[in-house]
Each structure stands twice: as structure tokens, then as C-alpha cells.
Amino acid sequence: MSRPLPPIDADTRPFWTAAAAGELLHQQCRSCGHTQFPPRRICVACGGDDVEWRRASGEGRIHSFTVVHRAPTDAFRSKVPYAIALVDMAEGFRMMMNVETDDLSALAIGAPIKVVFEPIGEGVALPQARLAR
Amino acid sequence: MSRSPIISGVGHTAVGKLEGSTAMGLHAEAARAALGDAGIEPKDVDAVLCAYSLAAPHLMLSSVFCEYFGIRPAYSAAIQAGGASACIMVMQAAALVKAGYARHVLVVCGDNRLSGMSRDGAVAALAEVGHPQFERPYGISVPAAYALVAQRYMHEFGVTPEQLAEVAVVHRRHAQRHPDAQMRKPITVADVMASKPIATPLRLLDCCLISDGGAAVIVSAPEARSDVRKRPIEILGAGQKNTHEHILAAPSLVDFGCRDAASQALGRAGVSLGDIDVAEIYDSFTITLVVELESIGFFGKGEAGPAIAAGALDLDGRLPCNTHGGLLSFGHSGAAGGLFHVVEAVRQLRGEAEARQVSGAELAFVHGDGGILSAHCSLVLGRA
């Protein structure tokens, strides 16, 4: 079984379209400069709606992580053990990603990662983290 | 006479794997027990609050219950805030009686999520709390989300897996004194450490149970004291704080809304943390309780672990806590799991807790957390 596909909606379509093309986007408010993720129609800081899409570097650091041994659904049973991390991106927003690594013991808080894209369905690619060297 | 709303009746069903149980049947059984405890009739109930059921989900659970139970209350609503539901329902019930909308509010929860659905089914249903686009494609589960908190918390404050294991051990010790607890076999730190990993650093025995069961409480108006037969327990203060839903969006992984919820509840009750005689605090995972105890301020950051190992949460400890065994050992059947904490607090304050009675318990603190430490609600209850 494959991963559940994200139920893409009007708020997030530009993000997923860019991801499929290998680009990581986030949002920034033109009025107050606030950076936000997940994408939404309004600025969560000032309440305005002048929010623009920005390209992110794809570089970040692990804020926390876990290695999952008990899969939540059938789709993930063949993947255990797998790592999930909360990653603080260089531009100041936080994402959840799996960390692709052959050595789960190398995971550490503060470790630098680089985003790569995993195709998970027709025209859908999931941002994933790879431990940077 | 005090103007505080009171808890006039409490009850729960058996807890564990209850073959042949149904979500509504458990609601009804718990409701009957609480009404009997208060000494009032179903017709005396003029408001009903229900929560949610995984095994029998419905858009209007409270209406479904009222029809099943055969009552036609003036007010009925369902509250869905995960593990915070029970405390929020009590807070809401107190507000209803204070506003004059009701005299007796029946707060009732139950679910047959152990016998009524597969363990995999329950785990999968709970995983749906993950963000559908930005968490679930990564295989997030509720334990994994709490594990992200645990890993960061350990990193910042030096909490060890052995200290988390001590939390599980003390809950089992408490549960041994409760005849209705689901898990009463003693465990050791070594047992916890040897249990299978779920999401590092959390192991199986760091996680709450999955149970069938139901619980109910009756919240009554101050002037309704004469209607009921048990010693009234006053709802002295209640407070809430909501900071996020998904762990991805939590403002911090080490400091949560429980602090504000608790300080509101304590402030409204006019008491301080040091006045609390017994605490019943949400323990979905061992880390949950450590984070809450420290965020609320019962212990300093990084201090709860060593204190718990030294007996701080035991009956004769500094803060007797989760004296029924909590979600980790008494049982966890959804919203009823949080209501078990309320029921236990009331029994402690009435002096009805038998082998697990905290001597001289006059003031209790109850706390529920829903989501991934997302929604928080605290109650301060006192002997009238």
C-alpha cells in the first residue's frame, strides 16, 4: 500500500504544484513580513490577506524526531522503523518530514537536513528530509 | 451559602474488554450509576452533555444518547475536544447551571473502542488527528506526535527514559488499589524498558490503555443541594487554554497551554498549587504527565522525573496523583478516560476512595488535555 495522498485544496494547491516540480514553497505576508506554514488564505500574524508564495532553500535543522516502530495504518507497515522529524527551515517555518537515512542512530536534534522530493502519486511529490553531510 | 455549582453524582461502568458492550449501552449504564449516586431520577435531568465515540461516531451524539436513554432534556449538546472533553464538559455544565439554564446537567461519555473495533482500527482512527496534508502522509500517529515532544523535552531538561518508566510504575501501583482497574499486575522500570518500542523514546508501557467503558457525572446548581443525597463537591474554578491543534503548529514542544488553563482555574478558585491535596491529571503517555506537572508548576523543569522516582505521586507523597491508576493503568475509553479522573477526584474529596484514600483530601486539581497537548482544561474541586 502507498502513502495516503494529501487532500490538496485551494489553499495549498500552489505548494503541491511546486513540490511536484521539485520546489519548496512557503508563505510570507506582504503587509507584516510574517512567514507561515502550513499555507492558508490569511496571515496568521496580522489577519491580512496579502500573503505571497516564496521559494525556500530546502535547508533546515531537526527540532525533534522519533523513530516509529508501530505503524498507524497498513500503508506504513512495510516502512517501519521510519523516522519522523519536525524540521525548522532556514526561512523560519516548521515542517514535518520523514528523514531518509540508512543509519537511524545518526538522527540528532540540531542536525542539518536538505529537502528532497519523493513522488507518491500521479503528479504528487512529498517533501522529505535527507541528513546533510 | 456558596454559589459554586456542585458535582452531585458520579459513576462509571466496568472498564476493560467488555464483550457485548455498545457505546450507547455504556453511556446509559454510566448515566444510571451517576443518577443513582446523586439520588435523582432521569426526569430531573434538564441538560445533557455528551462527547464523541470512535466505535459509533455520530454527528449528534447527545441527541442519539437522549433518545436511547429515553429522556427529553431542555438542553443537549456534544463537545468534542479529545482528552480535554471531560473537563470542558464539566466547565460547560457549571456555566449552564450558573446561567440558570439548567438545574441538573448530566455529563456522560462512553465507548466500546476495545471490543467494538480492532486495535488497529482504533490506532488508525486516532491517527486521523494528524494534519491531513502535512502530517498524515508521513505516517504520524498519536504516540509518534507525543514522542516528538518527549524527545525534545528530554533534550532540553535531561529527562531520561527510566524517569518516564517510573511514571508508568506509579500508575500501576495506584491501580492495584482500585478493584475496577483494567491493569493491576505490578510492573517495574525494567518491565517498561523491556516493552516493545512504539515511537522512540516511547515504549508500549509508556502508552495509555485502550478500553471499553463509560463514566458520568451530574453537575447541579448551588440551590439544588437539597435535591441530592451525597455530600456535594464544589466546582470552585475552571480554566482553559488552546494553543494549536497539530503538533506541527505547536508554539513550543516544551511549554504548553496547561499552565494558563491551570492558573485560570486556580485563580478563579482563589487557591494556589500548594493548596492542592490530590491531583488527577491527564496521562495519555508518561511524557504527557511529566510535561503537564512541570508546565503547570507542580514541579520545576526537569524535576518531576526524580521526584516521581522518589515517591512524590504516591498516596503519602507530595502530590498524590492519578490515584485510580489513570489512563495508563485504570483505563482509557475516549472521552470517558478523562471523566474517570473527575470521578476519582470526587470520590477522594468525599472520602469514598477506600484503600486509595488520600487522608484529609479537601481540594483536588483535575486536568485534561486534548490533541497533542493542544486543548487544555483544568478544574479545581473542593469539599463543600
Ligand SMILES: [Zn+2]
Ligand atoms: Zn501579516
